[in-house]
Amino acid sequence: MNALRFSIAAAALSAAAAPALANDFPTVDRVLYVQECMRDNPGPNFEMVNKCSCALDALAREVKYEQYVEMSTIAKALSIGGERGNDLRDNDTLKAPLKRYRELQAKVQKGCFINPR
Numbered sequence: 001m002n003a004l005r006f007s008i009a010a011a012a013l014s015a016a017a018a019p020a021l022a023n024d025f026p027t028v029d030r031v032l033y034v035q036e037c038m039r040d041n042p043g044p045n046f047e048m049v050n051k052c053s054c055a056l057d058a059l060a061r062e063v064k065y066e067q068y069v070e071m072s073t074i075a076k077a078l079s080i081g082g083e084r085g086n087d088l089r090d091n092d093t094l095k096a097p098l099k100r101y102r103e104l105q106a107k108v109q110k111g112c113f114i115n116p117r
Contacts, residue, residue: 025065030056041114054112055105062104071101 025033030053037052038045059068074094078085088094109115
């Protein structure tokens with residue numbers, strides 16, 4: 001009887017963990033995303049932790065981690081000032097992933113009730 005209970009519990013835990021691991025982002029990247037989101041969208045701490053976590057979970061359902069890294073790196077790199085930034089901003093191949101990233105950001109923020117200022 002105990003073996004049956006253990007098997008049922010193990011199966012339930014495996015089923016519950018499978019979706020979370022399917023497209024999981026590393027913890028450090030989750031923390032950094034939430035911190036940046038909270039910095040960019042000030043509000044009550046507990047509320048914003050939950051809204052920003054919601055946004056990352058929604059983003060993780062939309063793109064694979066590698067795609068997120070590429071798009072967010074492009075978005076951050078394009079904020080570089082001066083000539084180095086101009087070379088990146090003039091690169092047409094970066095415009096499509098940047099557009100997609102901004103659209104995804106707007107979508108997940110709207111879905112998680114984050115009102116950008």
